[in-house]
Amino acid sequence: MVNNKVKPDWAGDDKLSRFVNLLIQTKPIYSVMKIQARKVLIKTAEKNGIPWRETRKAYEASGIDQTLTEVANPSITYPDYYQVPFHAYDEGNLCWPAAFEAESATHSMALRVWPDEVLTWQAAQDRLRSSFHEVLAQHGPSSVHDILDIGCSVGISTRAIHDYYAQKQGGSVRTVGLDLSPHMLAVAKVKDEGGRISQWIHAKAEDTGLTDSSFELVTMQFVIHELPRHITEAIFKEAYRLLRPGGCLAMVDNNPQSPVIQNLPPVLFTLMKSTEPWSDDYYTFDVEAALIRSGFEPVVTIASDPRHRTLVGRKL
Ligand SMILES: C[S@@+](CC[C@H](N)C(=O)[O-])C[C@H]1O[C@@H](n2cnc3c(N)ncnc32)[C@H](O)[C@@H]1O
Numbered sequence: 421m422v423n424n425k426v427k428p429d430w431a432g433d434d435k436l437s438r439f440v441n442l443l444i445q446t447k448p449i450y451s452v453m454k455i456q457a458r459k460v461l462i463k464t465a466e467k468n469g470i471p472w473r474e475t476r477k478a479y480e481a482s483g484i485d486q487t488l489t490e491v492a493n494p495s496i497t498y499p500d501y502y503q504v505p506f507h508a509y510d511e512g513n514l515c516w517p518a519a520f521e522a523e524s525a526t527h528s529m530a531l532r533v534w535p536d537e538v539l540t541w542q543a544a545q546d547r548l549r550s551s552f553h554e555v556l557a558q559h560g561p562s563s564v565h566d567i568l569d570i571g572c573s574v575g576i577s578t579r580a581i582h583d584y585y586a587q588k589q590g591g592s593v594r595t596v597g598l599d600l601s602p603h604m605l606a607v608a609k610v611k612d613e614g615g616r617i618s619q620w621i622h623a624k625a626e627d628t629g630l631t632d633s634s635f636e637l638v639t640m641q642f643v644i645h646e647l648p649r650h651i652t653e654a655i656f657k658e659a660y661r662l663l664r665p666g667g668c669l670a671m672v673d674n675n676p677q678s679p680v681i682q683n684l685p686p687v688l689f690t691l692m693k694s695t696e697p698w699s700d701d702y703y704t705f706d707v708e709a710a711l712i713r714s715g716f717e718p719v720v721t722i723a724s725d726p727r728h729r730t731l732v733g734r735k736l
Contacts, residue, residue, distance in 0.1 A: 427676040430689040431703035440686075444694040454508045457691045465528045470541050472524040479520040484606050491609055492602035493622040501648050502600055507695045513573075519603035522574045523611075529642075533727050548725065549580040552641065552672045555730040557588075559720045561668050565593060566635040568662060570625045570655065571643030572597030575608030578617055581639055586616070594618045598625060626654035628662065636667040645673050645702040652705065656714035656733075663735040669716060675729035676703045707731060 429436045444450055465472045498514065506512040507525065530544035539547070564585045569578040575597055582595035598621040599605050605620045612620075623629060625643075638659040644652045659669045674681055684692070693699045708718050708731065716733030724730040 423677065423679055423682075425677065425682055427703045428682040428684070428689065430684070430686075430693065431676070431700050433700075433704075437700065440690050440693055441700075443690060450694060453691065453694060457695075458508055461525075461528065465524055468528070468531055468541055470524050470527045470531075472521065475524055476517070476520040479516070479607065482610070484516075484610060487606040487609050488602050491605040491620055491622055496600070496622060496624070498600070499624070499651075501651060501698070504697050505695075506646065506697065513599075513601040513604060516603055519574060519601065519607045522604060522607065523576065526573070526576050533725050545576070548728075549577070549584070551724040551728075552670070552730055553581070553584045555672075555720065555722050555724050555732065556584075556637075556668075556670055559668075559722075559732045560670060561636045561666060561734075564589065564636045567593060567595040567637045567639065568630070568635045568659075569595065569597045570599075570638060570640045570659070571646070572599050572608060572620070573601075573604045575611055575617065575620075577639065577641040578608065579612065581637075581641075582616060585637075596621060598623055598628060600624055626651055626658050628658060630662055632661055633664045635662050636664055638662060638667070638669045640669070640671045640673075642673055644671060644707070645696060646698060647702070648698050649701050649705045649710070652707070653710045653714060656710055656716070660715045660735055665735055668719070668732050668734050669711070670730065670732045671707070672724060672728050672730045674702070675723055675727060677729070678723065678727050680726050 430440055431437050462472045502512065503514070504512055507518060509515055509518040512518065527541040527545055530548040531539065531541050533548060534544060567581055567585065569581055572578040578595060578597035582593060585593045595617050596619045597608055597617055602622050605622055609620050656669065663669065708721060711718050711731070711733040715735065717736050719732040719734050721729055721731045
């Protein structure tokens, strides 16, 4: 049967969506939900071999504060849309717990993509990244020297895209990770033991301060569902400025048309919405149209795995 639904009923202005939002806004219900969800998340991750609490403890004991001072740009002012709770952390991405748990959360997310297969978390993570890289191999820029990974978080996406092109092209790739959270960047820097990423930049993606036409590839991996649509569009314009002619902006994120996403059980979509404040905006946003308005030639939108879509836009 053909699936014509462009978005899940639990997002946007539908009755179900409004009901879920009301539930989330009811503080006592939300507080209980948040605690329960967190317990289940950690328990499931650890059952699958992801050392969630151990990793957090190791970071807590690591003296990472010094690294934050090194990466933080003191002139940054944080926009309102960013200073809201995300992922059940009251301080959103601007706190240590979020940064210390981001790796484990990213590995858990990859495992959820193929729930019916027996995969280690490492294999799931590799497969998640490969599905994005495969679309790029077919539809991305023909040769890549400079890569900017926007919303790099703790650097998992940055290292994966760097290694992919470095291996494909036999070295000679310069990769930069950019994020608005100095906590995430500090963890990214500590994790990048071999120093293969050229720079970790603390900046707003919509106003990077980087030089015009300095990259062939700009990536946004699992970032735009965390943004209000006008900011996504502002970032597209900034990416267009940063790309060389022939260069591409490539994104992977939740696929509003995915039957898995559309048919999530109520508990899961309620939890997902409660921890992602810009969900309604994201799931009802015409991303391809925004790419065109920002100057891009849209190349493809591909369901790159059962839950996610990859979009590529090119600067002519
Ligand atoms: C879900 S994480 C991305 C994960 C990572 N790219 C990966 O694939 O594993 C989203 C990241 O986007 C960052 N972010 C959100 N808004 C941003 C903005 N306006 N400028 C720069 N980074 C932003 C957040 O701080 C967060 O680290």
